[in-house]
Amino acid sequence: MSMVMQSVPPAEAAPSVRQRAPLFRLHRASVSIWCLTLVGIGLIAVSIPAVSAGVSFWFYLFQWIALASALNLMAGMTGYVPFGFAAFFGIGAYAAAVLNQFHHAPTWAALVGATAAGALLAVLFAPTLRLRGVFFSVVSLSLAIVLRSVIVLLPEDVAGGSSGITITGRHDPILLYYLMVAVSMGAVAIATAISVTPHGLRLKAIGDDLDAAQIIGVNAKGLRLAMWVLSGTIAAVCGAIEGLYSSAIDPAAAFNILISTKAIIYAALGGLGTVMGPVVGAVIMTITDELIWALSHC
Amino acid sequence: MSLQISNLSKSYGRVRALNDVSLAVNPGEVLGIMGVNGAGKSTLLNCICGFATPDAGAIELGGRGICGQRPDHVSRAGVGRTFQVPRSFRSLTVLENLLVVPARGEPSGILFDRAHHALEKVKLATLANNYAGELSGGQQKLLELARILILEPQVVLFDEPLAGMHSDLCRVSLDEVAEMLSRSVAVMLVCHDPGIPYRLACRGPKRPGRHRGPSGRPALIGG
Amino acid sequence: MPPLMTGAIVNAVALGILYGLLGLSLTIIYGAMRIANLAHGEMVLAGSYVAYVVTTQLGYSPLAAIPVAFTLLFLLAFALFAVAGRRLQTARDPEMASFLFFYGVSLMVGSGLLFLFDADARSVIFQFQPISYRVLGLVIPKARAVAVGVALVLVPALFLFLYRTTPGKALRAAVMNRDALRIVGVDVERLSLVAFSVSAGIAGVTGVLLALVFPAFTPFSGLDYTITGFVVIVLGGLGSPLGALLGGMLFAFSEQLTTLWIGQSAGVLAGFLILVLVVAIRPAGLIGQAEWKS
Ligand SMILES: Nc1ncnc2c1ncn2[C@@H]1O[C@H](COP(=O)(O)OP(=O)(O)O)[C@@H](O)[C@H]1O
Ligand SMILES: [Mg+2]
Numbered sequence: 001m002s003m004v005m006q007s008v009p010p011a012e013a014a015p016s017v018r019q020r021a022p023l024f025r026l027h028r029a030s031v032s033i034w035c036l037t038l039v040g041i042g043l044i045a046v047s048i049p050a051v052s053a054g055v056s057f058w059f060y061l062f063q064w065i066a067l068a069s070a071l072n073l074m075a076g077m078t079g080y081v082p083f084g085f086a087a088f089f090g091i092g093a094y095a096a097a098v099l100n101q102f103h104h105a106p107t108w109a110a111l112v113g114a115t116a117a118g119a120l121l122a123v124l125f126a127p128t129l130r131l132r133g134v135f136f137s138v139v140s141l142s143l144a145i146v147l148r149s150v151i152v153l154l155p156e157d158v159a160g161g162s163s164g165i166t167i168t169g170r171h172d173p174i175l176l177y178y179l180m181v182a183v184s185m186g187a188v189a190i191a192t193a194i195s196v197t198p199h200g201l202r203l204k205a206i207g208d209d210l211d212a213a214q215i216i217g218v219n220a221k222g223l224r225l226a227m228w229v230l231s232g233t234i235a236a237v238c239g240a241i242e243g244l245y246s247s248a249i250d251p252a253a254a255f256n257i258l259i260s261t262k263a264i265i266y267a268a269l270g271g272l273g274t275v276m277g278p279v280v281g282a283v284i285m286t287i288t289d290e291l292i293w294a295l296s297h298c
Numbered sequence: 299m300s301l302q303i304s305n306l307s308k309s310y311g312r313v314r315a316l317n318d319v320s321l322a323v324n325p326g327e328v329l330g331i332m333g334v335n336g337a338g339k340s341t342l343l344n345c346i347c348g349f350a351t352p353d354a355g356a357i358e359l360g361g362r363g364i365c366g367q368r369p370d371h372v373s374r375a376g377v378g379r380t381f382q383v384p385r386s387f388r389s390l391t392v393l394e395n396l397l398v399v400p401a402r403g404e405p406s407g408i409l410f411d412r413a414h415h416a417l418e419k420v421k422l423a424t425l426a427n428n429y430a431g432e433l434s435g436g437q438q439k440l441l442e443l444a445r446i447l448i449l450e451p452q453v454v455l456f457d458e459p460l461a462g463m464h465s466d467l468c469r470v471s472l473d474e475v476a477e478m479l480s481r482s483v484a485v486m487l488v489c490h491d492p493g494i495p496y497r498l499a500c501r502g503p504k505r506p507g508r509h510r511g512p513s514g515r516p517a518l519i520g521g
Numbered sequence: 522m523p524p525l526m527t528g529a530i531v532n533a534v535a536l537g538i539l540y541g542l543l544g545l546s547l548t549i550i551y552g553a554m555r556i557a558n559l560a561h562g563e564m565v566l567a568g569s570y571v572a573y574v575v576t577t578q579l580g581y582s583p584l585a586a587i588p589v590a591f592t593l594l595f596l597l598a599f600a601l602f603a604v605a606g607r608r609l610q611t612a613r614d615p616e617m618a619s620f621l622f623f624y625g626v627s628l629m630v631g632s633g634l635l636f637l638f639d640a641d642a643r644s645v646i647f648q649f650q651p652i653s654y655r656v657l658g659l660v661i662p663k664a665r666a667v668a669v670g671v672a673l674v675l676v677p678a679l680f681l682f683l684y685r686t687t688p689g690k691a692l693r694a695a696v697m698n699r700d701a702l703r704i705v706g707v708d709v710e711r712l713s714l715v716a717f718s719v720s721a722g723i724a725g726v727t728g729v730l731l732a733l734v735f736p737a738f739t740p741f742s743g744l745d746y747t748i749t750g751f752v753v754i755v756l757g758g759l760g761s762p763l764g765a766l767l768g769g770m771l772f773a774f775s776e777q778l779t780t781l782w783i784g785q786s787a788g789v790l791a792g793f794l795i796l797v798l799v800v801a802i803r804p805a806g807l808i809g810q811a812e813w814k815s
Contacts, residue, residue: 130804131804134551134557139800145793153790202400205395212381212387213387214368215379216445217449218370264624
């Protein structure tokens with residue numbers, strides 16, 4: 001390097017100023033292509049029951065797309081990795097099961113109740129957002145374990161105790177499948193909407209430097225809380241639909257930490273913080289799972 | 299808007315970083331803050347911005363108390379600041395660093411144009427699409443300045459804006475500060491050269507109805 | 522004091538020191554390398570299986586399993602670090618990258634153990650002479666006494682190393698600022714390599730000791746150990762060796778005493794509730810640095 005430093009680059013070198021604001025990184029064309037892809041996936045999903053014997057594989061495929069996308073809203077976009085993500089899935093499953101089995105609520109009411117329970121739990125756990133990194137992850141995991149233990153300790157006629165709840169009412173699996181498709185498409189649509197608005201940039205900024213983001217007026221706490229509630233609520237709805245679909249809910253399965261880690265792994269495999277990543281990751285891993293299972297049983 | 303600080307005190311453990319500090323900056327005025335390293339200059343700015351909660355005293359912005367408010371609230375109330383060690387969003391591009399500011403209801407196209415304009419002013423236009431993480435320390439200071447230009451705050455706090463900067467770029471920064479002063483922005487400037495606030499004060503254009511341009515004075519802080 | 526109470530306290534002290542040891546190796550890895558070792562529980566578990574092979578299958582004393590477990594896990598960690606250490610540390614988000622990498626490692630070690638030893642619960646079968654000691658009217662199994670004895674030697678040795686020797690101090694400094702440590706001439710890469718390998722070795726030894734205290738283990742027990750380890754170090758304060766020991770004690774005491782007073786299921790709950798409470802009051806843990814809260 002020469003010792004005589006040239007100073008400021010000449011101003012003529014400035015690039016031409018683009019006239020239209022871009023959709024932040026993503027070009028309008030690629031966003032359109034992505035939206036069309038989503039519509040395509042949705043159409044395929046809707047026609048599955050007509051052409052396929054069973055929907056089970058597809059049901060769980062869309063469940064994992066939804067869970068990985070929901071987790072990504074938090075882990076990918078804010079950098080907070082909730083090991084205790086399973087708590088939302090579990091509370092959703094339990095809320096739906098308790099309402100449906102013990103209080104004879106219709107399906108729609110059970111789902112609404114589960115949604116509310118998920119949102120409520122997210123608000124209740126919101127103080128953990130003061131923590132960071134591994135602290136946050138481990139405390140959220142502990143809360144999931146505490147929640148599971150509390151449910152086990154509750155009287156059997158309130159939450160089924162340690163043996164869980166068996167739902168005896170019939171629920172149309174095809175309808176539940178459609179609901180799961182809707183939830184997963186909704187989750188992906190929400191992620192898309194966030195990343196094409198400045199909120200996506202703001203979330204990245206918060207992840208880079210919290211203080212600097214706040215000093216330019218970004219409401220970091222509010223934005224993070226919003227993502228947390230969204231993420232938790234989607235997971236709770238997934239839990240509720242899955243609970244009704246499988247009609248057997250027990251504490252070990254509903255609060256299984258594998259739900260957290262799988263969602264994290266799937267989202268990370270495709271790319272945390274991206275919209276497409278969790279979808280791709282969930283599809284690849286669910287298919288791989290299915291293949292391994294099929295191979296080991298033939 | 300003027301910034302009024304009265305009897306501010308702040309201790310970290312047994313270190314008394316601020317001891318009964320009172321000062322005020324009015325629109326169009328530049329106030330230089332000087333003191334040895336560790337005198338509490340950055341702490342003063344941190345208290346104003348809401349990063350630190352003072353133990354005692356009051357901070358008023360345009361007559362309204364802002365003491366103990368969250369940093370983003372203080373920012374929205376019209377206070378901008380730069381950091382002693384510059385802080386940018388490293389995984390965003392230089393341009394995006396300016397586009398993240400909260401919307402003020404203007405169309406995004408206008409924000410976009412203003413961002414480009416600000417980058418040109420601080421000579422970073424050629425780097426608009428580079429990641430901020432790739433910038434040098436001095437360039438990041440310029441980016442922080444551009445951020446201030448975008449936000450258009452009424453009160454600006456600069457924490458050693460010239461430390462480690464090339465003299466040409468110092469002039470760029472000082473020109474921008476002078477321009478802000480002419481728009482009746484109140485400026486608080488931490489620096490180690492008492493000449494700078496005076497020079498800024500003298501450079502400001504004369505405004506009608508007043509004898510002098512912006513007034514400037516250094517305040518000493520700490521022991 | 523009623524004998525049940527005394528028993529619970531003795532149990533808690535014994536478990537506490539083992540939990541502390543579990544946290545100690547985990548916190549050294551986390552502190553020195555900013556790596557969340559999600560495979561820690563599986564490393565501990567591998568140590569337990571070494572104890573199983575050496576005692577139940579080969580008939581030697583569990584004490585003989587200690588050097589074997591140490592060496593085996595030292596070598597495993599050495600190889601892991603040689604393959605991935607640098608990449609993980611220079612990744613854009615080291616915490617996330619290491620989290621995923623070690624999650625993969627934990628799956629591999631877990632399924633490896635499942636392949637080798639089946640899913641059935643295993644336990645260390647070895648007759649100590651005498652089988653138990655009688656102290657102050659309490660019957661203390663010798664296996665437990667041996668485990669605690671070894672931990673009581675290992676923990677002070679680790680503390681001497683961390684607080685009195687130069688590499689130990691460098692390791693603690695690495696918790697605070699890696700770059701500054703580089704600038705003063707410490708080979709941080711080699712330090713990390715040694716720290717990681719030794720910690721894994723200690724994790725293996727912890728596994729041997731836990732196998733003496735807990736009745737049985739399966740290839741799926743690793744996750745529980747990992748969770749306990751992280752809870753312990755978060756409770757005590759991330760990166761603080763003393764905190765790990767305190768956290769281990771607190772966790773064990775809350776677990777044992779609640780089990781005594783209320784019941785088994787409440788015991789598990791209590792440990793985690795204590796964690797949530799402590800972190801709510803002191804976000805950085807009992808004696809952690811404040812930099813970890815937002
Ligand atoms: N977050 C903090 N925690 C503890 N001590 C602090 C903190 N911030 C500043 N201090 C102390 O307060 C004093 C003033 O620091 P500062 O305001 O940064 O000085 P300067 O005038 O050089 O900007 C110093 O002694 C510093 O050690
Ligand atoms: Mg300073």
